Amino acid sequence: MPTFPPASAGVAAVSVDAHFERVLAGVAPIGRVDAVRLADAAGRTLATAVDARVDVPAFDNSAMDGYAVRRADVASASPDAPVVLDVVADLPAGSAEDRLIEPGRAARIMTGAPIPPGADAVVAVERTDGGSDRVAILAAARPAHHVRRRGEDVRAGERVLEPGVLLDAARVAAAAAAGLAELAVAAPPRVAVVATGSELVEPGAPLGRGRIHDSNSLLLAALVADAGGVVSEALRVPDDPGLLLEWIEAREPCDLVVFAGGVSVGAHDVVRHVLGGLGGVGFSRVAMQPGAPQAFGALPGGTPVFGLPGNPVSVAVSFEAFVRPALRRMLGHADVRRATWRATVDDGWRSPPGRRQYMPVALAVRDGRPVVRRATRGGAGSHLVAGLASADGFAIVPEEVEDVAAGDAVEVAITR
């Protein structure tokens, strides 16, 4: 039977930050760009900056329903001494009319309609008698009152969106307002996710002795999609070096491979044996809990590859700490790390000295402030996938902290 490898063979002990830097140095923006219509752009990452093609708004227009007037005409207007003007035009939004408003005259105007030449302010309908042929104006107007100026939101040529941002509803709408019809977006990294282990059976299948339902391939596939990647393949491979090698050689084209399981010191840890044999992959004991055994490098041909430990909570933590930042770098995001928030600890727990702890936590809001408690019954115990489902994020406990007490402040990456 295969023997245990020496526990430390070829395994470097590194800090989380050092491993993070190594991962970031090992991936690059993939650079492929798709042109998409605005209706298909939400959820994609912008590849090139968006500058306004038109002034927004494109013309001086009315901010109110009312009457476009010459201010000088209505300077003396009041409820007791209305000024009566001839209404010479009716300007709904979308009107192309540009009739000059001469002294003593006004145009009825709707919100968004262009201010006609000659007029220099709008009187809201509430400050008039609402007349159609002639209108009694009951109030004077300040300069440019109720006028939205051309270019007041953004001028043609000005930057509207920076590259590397996630396109959401507001950003897509801004691109539309700025005159664009399509956007250059980063092609999503194609990611193969592979759960390894002879114990794994497909979801819902009967469990023979020693078998468990594979949750890691689903977990990874959904995390990849959430991070902006597309899953080229999601599969299970038993602990058989021949089968694993065969898959590596015949896999679908992809930009990243993520293995879960088989990277530790077990005699059957097939990912470690196979990737170790191929060269190009480094194995580390990262000073973190959970998730210590980590593999990262490149397959023959250069495709970056992760080997994550196989327990589901370790997979989730490793993805958050290393894989998601790598995918964001591949997508060209400006920020690869998630912002963390300071939260108050509601319970308390122990953290291993010298290791950075990623504790799954449930988040509550108390008086508007975030409060966290452990999400899993067993704390950071890395196999508690059902408990992971109740986690809203991870509390990140520094290496030097051994006790996290109720009332302490802790940094939290909110993932839900």
Added chain:
Amino acid sequence: MPTFPPASAGVAAVSVDAHFERVLAGVAPIGRVDAVRLADAAGRTLATAVDARVDVPAFDNSAMDGYAVRRADVASASPDAPVVLDVVADLPAGSAEDRLIEPGRAARIMTGAPIPPGADAVVAVERTDGGSDRVAILAAARPAHHVRRRGEDVRAGERVLEPGVLLDAARVAAAAAAGLAELAVAAPPRVAVVATGSELVEPGAPLGRGRIHDSNSLLLAALVADAGGVVSEALRVPDDPGLLLEWIEAREPCDLVVFAGGVSVGAHDVVRHVLGGLGGVGFSRVAMQPGAPQAFGALPGGTPVFGLPGNPVSVAVSFEAFVRPALRRMLGHADVRRATWRATVDDGWRSPPGRRQYMPVALAVRDGRPVVRRATRGGAGSHLVAGLASADGFAIVPEEVEDVAAGDAVEVAITR
């Protein structure tokens, strides 16, 4: 030409909370359920509770690579006085072997493999000589040391997921681990989004005098998708009552209609004229900024309908305040409102007395705490769509507050 309607005709002045309650009372969970495989479940809303079908883990198994032993055999073991045991089995993860471990014997066991009968603890490989036929054990074992107990994560029949939760990666993985292969999820509400206005042209088209690029139909479509709905139609309709009626009668089947624009007091406000004529729709002046003119009710046949004001920031605010909660109720979500967070104000601004203000704000993290400043040049000015793109959420300023000063605490709904 059409005349201004009386500004108050049929328009009720209501609080934000009263309008919210009216909206929630006017929509119901749509109740259609889809069965989806786990691989397709992420992003959907769970329709029925998930209870574990199996114990997780399904059997006592090893938490370490090492040797399954009888504790009594190794009680005296130490580095100076090892206990040597015969290795009678090799149990990789996935092994179905269940050979009894008799006194004086051990099984080599890998992480996740079933604890064999007779054994009651695991000694980690690091506390042994790693032998294959015989192993020298260098340490005693605590009861059930490194043994993960059957059902320790969750027991068969226990609740794993509550109905009404959004299925994300962790929840899908939990369902897989709990023995499920597919889930009952809420069918997404089908939503028609309609931007009204004769001034609107399609994104990227040349702008004649008085015309603007439609951004609202894109904004609404992306917001609907983000809230878990599907867009049945997204279109522009000019300010023509006949065309609008025609569309209402011939529309694709849908569960909700959202109009943007044409709900105010303008003489050409077609949504107000048409929906007002159909009956079943109430028009309100809601005490909020922006977004005051609001319409809500039902079309003939009962489909709920929103009429939102047409400025893009008003659309975004109205969606957050009313439409998103309605969609979440239709999806069966437990919580229809977004949690708000207390943030510190970095700049300061005025808020109208008696109205609840939704100020688009950019969010920063300072010392782990949220800090906000106005996202748009013009404050809550409701037409600043390019500025909206830099908003991470909305500061919600209570009705009685008129001054928001730097350093004040403010509630923020984080939408990005």
